[in-house]
Structures are given as C-alpha cells and as structure tokens.
Amino acid sequence: MWRCDQKGNREFAHGKEAWALAAEQAGACALFVADVEEEQVVEEELSCYNCRYRRWSVESFTCLRLPPLSLDEGGRTNGWSEGEDMHHAPFYSSP
Amino acid sequence: MRIAISIDDTDNLESRGTGEIASLIAEELQQRGWGSCSYITRHQLYVHPDIPYTSHNSAMCFFADVGEGWLEPVIEYVSEFLEKESAPGSDPGLCVAVPARMAARNELIGFGRRAKREVIGMDEAYDLARRLGVHLSQHGGTGQGVIGALAGAGLRMSGNDGRLKGALEFAQPYRMLRVDELLQHPVVDVVKSVTGEALKDEDLVVLGEKPKTVLLDGASVLLVAASQSSDAKARWQTLHRKQLKAY
Incomplete structure (x- = not known):
C-alpha cells in the first residue's frame, strides 16, 4: 500500500486514482481527518484523497501523519505496511 | 471598479483553509459597504518537490466590485487580515489586480498558466507585478505565497481555470x-x-x-x-x- 519516496516520506503506492484502495485505507486509519470542502476530490468523504494530512506529490500523495517507512537491508519495510491494523496505530505527532 | 483579490499559502495542516480566509475577507468587504464580491475560485498550481506548499498548492481568488476610492483601503484591510489570521508557519501572499487598468492582461494570465507547470521564483513574480501595476505583497513567513497569489489572479482572469469553492x-x-x-x-x-x-x-x-x-x-x-x-x-x-x- 505504501512506499518510501526519495525523501523518505510515506507515499501511497497506487497513484491518484485508486479510489477503492484510498477509501479502504482511510476506513482503517484512526488518524483520518477530512480536509476542507474545496480540497476534497472524492464524494465519499472517507478516503485518503480527502484527508487533510495527505500531501499531493507528482505521482501520488504522501501521508503526513503515519510514521515514515524505512527500508531494512532485505528491502522489507519497517514500520507499518499493508495489512497492519491502523486502528491501533500510535499517534504520530506533527513536526 | 472590478478588482481581483487572490491569496495563497495562509494555512497549515491544522488550521482553517485558505478558502475560508478568502470567504471571511469577502464577507467583511461587503459588511463594510465597500462593494460586492463574486464567488471564490480555487486554482491548482504546480505540484513539484521544489515547491514548499503545505498539502495541495492551490490559490483562492474572487472578484470584488468596489467604489473607486476603496482600492487602497481594501488592500490595507486584507493585508492586516492576512497578518493577523494566517496560520503559524504559513507564508501568505496577496495579489490585488484591477483588470481594466492592465494593458497586458495576457502576461498575467500567461504567468498563471506557467505556475501550473513550472517552478517560478518570487523575484519574477514581483518583477511582473511591478511592470503590470498589480499590487503584490507578502504577509509573514518566507512570503512564498506571492507566487501563487499572482498566479491565482491570472488564472481567474483567464476565465478558464479552477473550481468554485463550495x-x-x-x-x-x-x-x-x-x-x-x-x-x-x-x-x-x-x-x-x-x-x-x-x-x-x-x-x-x-x-x-x-x-x-x-x-x-x-x-x-x-x-x-x-x-x-x-x-x-x-x-x-x-x-x-x-x-x-x-x-
């Protein structure tokens, strides 16, 4: 679901039009907060694409609330990855 | 006299949005009897790693029809409002343009279109504003919002960009x-x-x-x-x- 961008940010791995996956991810995220109306891009409010903590990138968006991913030597991700329970995610404070 | 009021980069992740700030400004101008305001449009600007936007890099613009003598009071009021009400860490910019007084409107429109696909610097924005006789000012932080504010005015004046707020x-x-x-x-x-x-x-x-x-x-x-x-x-x-x- 997520990948590391060049700056180490947690970037959504499915681009800007993966409507179902973005909704699924937001539905499982305890940190979701709807952005203001004019910045919402999907009717269904509960979508990462409508979250105030998504920052649009060239190909997708980065999440500014979940902890950054880091790559270990085997190339696996440390931190959260697809399938993990984000209802119990620790709050990631803003910089 | 019709003027375009455009603002950018007034928010942070936790604050109200730039669109709400624009709405508050428009309401106050009307309450003061300085003129009537149009709907607000949102203009998407370039998304690029070298641009320090908060989360979406969009500018907000509206037209106001004001009496001849109200241009300077409007600029003064909006400038003070942005300084007081913009979010901590933001880099607010303000542009106020009078389309009827501009001989080279196409240059401003061209600037707006470029700001949707190129990284542009503050110096260039100030140079163009000076040349076109357009008010452009920064009101906190780095003042980077002047680029988006100027672009927002150009895109609104193009008549072919953006979604309406609300x-x-x-x-x-x-x-x-x-x-x-x-x-x-x-x-x-x-x-x-x-x-x-x-x-x-x-x-x-x-x-x-x-x-x-x-x-x-x-x-x-x-x-x-x-x-x-x-x-x-x-x-x-x-x-x-x-x-x-x-x-």
Whole structure:
C-alpha cells in the first residue's frame, strides 16, 4: 500500500486514482481527518484523497501523519505496511 | 471598479483553509459597504518537490466590485487580515489586480498558466507585478505565497481555470432538476455537457452528491454527462468530484 519516496516520506503506492484502495485505507486509519470542502476530490468523504494530512506529490500523495517507512537491508519495510491494523496505530505527532 | 483579490499559502495542516480566509475577507468587504464580491475560485498550481506548499498548492481568488476610492483601503484591510489570521508557519501572499487598468492582461494570465507547470521564483513574480501595476505583497513567513497569489489572479482572469469553492445547495434535496431550473441557481451561469452535446431547457439532470461548478469561458459552469441512472426520464447527471479534479 505504501512506499518510501526519495525523501523518505510515506507515499501511497497506487497513484491518484485508486479510489477503492484510498477509501479502504482511510476506513482503517484512526488518524483520518477530512480536509476542507474545496480540497476534497472524492464524494465519499472517507478516503485518503480527502484527508487533510495527505500531501499531493507528482505521482501520488504522501501521508503526513503515519510514521515514515524505512527500508531494512532485505528491502522489507519497517514500520507499518499493508495489512497492519491502523486502528491501533500510535499517534504520530506533527513536526 | 472590478478588482481581483487572490491569496495563497495562509494555512497549515491544522488550521482553517485558505478558502475560508478568502470567504471571511469577502464577507467583511461587503459588511463594510465597500462593494460586492463574486464567488471564490480555487486554482491548482504546480505540484513539484521544489515547491514548499503545505498539502495541495492551490490559490483562492474572487472578484470584488468596489467604489473607486476603496482600492487602497481594501488592500490595507486584507493585508492586516492576512497578518493577523494566517496560520503559524504559513507564508501568505496577496495579489490585488484591477483588470481594466492592465494593458497586458495576457502576461498575467500567461504567468498563471506557467505556475501550473513550472517552478517560478518570487523575484519574477514581483518583477511582473511591478511592470503590470498589480499590487503584490507578502504577509509573514518566507512570503512564498506571492507566487501563487499572482498566479491565482491570472488564472481567474483567464476565465478558464479552477473550481468554485463550495457545493451547490438547493431549497430542497432534489434528486433531479430540469436544466432551466438549475439555471435559476444564483451560482450556475451555464449547464454544459462535457461531450459538447446541446442541452434543452427541459432536459432532466440527476444531481450527484455535492455538485460543484467550474470556471469556463468566464462563467460558472455546471458540467454534466450522459445519465447512468435507471430512471429513463433523466438524460444527464452532474459530474463526480473525481471527474472535476482536472479543473
């Protein structure tokens, strides 16, 4: 679901039009907060694409609330990855 | 006298948005009796790693029709408002342009279009504003918002960029309305098919959730597409928000 961008940010791995996956991810995220109306891009409010903590990138968006991913030597991700329970995610404070 | 007021980069992740700041400014100008204000448009600017936007890099702009003597008071008031009300860590910029006084409006429009696809520096924005006689000022932080503010004014003046802030609201939660009924809404100037087909006044349009208009040919346009509804009477439906992303 997520990948590391060049700056180490947690970037959504499915681009800007993966409507179902973005909704699924937001539905499982305890940190979701709807952005203001004019910045919402999907009717269904509960979508990462409508979250105030998504920052649009060239190909997708980065999440500014979940902890950054880091790559270990085997190339696996440390931190959260697809399938993990984000209802119990620790709050990631803003910089 | 018609003026364009454009602002950018007034928010942070936790604050109210730049659109709300624009609404508050427009309301106050009207309450003070300085003039009347149009709807607010949102203009998407370039998304690039070298641009330090908060989360979406968009500017907000509206037109105000003000008396000749109110231009300077308006600029002073909006400048003070931005300094007081912008969020900590933001880099607010303000542009106030008088289209009728500008000999080279196309240069400002061209700047706006470039700001959707190029990284532009503050010096260039200030140089152009000076040359065109447009007010441009920064009100905190790095002042980077001047680039988006100037671009927002140009894009609004182009008449062909952006979505209107806010969703259309009707007296009742109608599921369908005729085209001529939709045109009675104060914010709908035109109802238009995305495929270019002609609409008739009596055509029925299925209203989606939170319908929204876009700025095309200087008008607030409600875009529709062929209806997917099982209701055979409906010929059209409003576009989904995801279809409006490009505007």
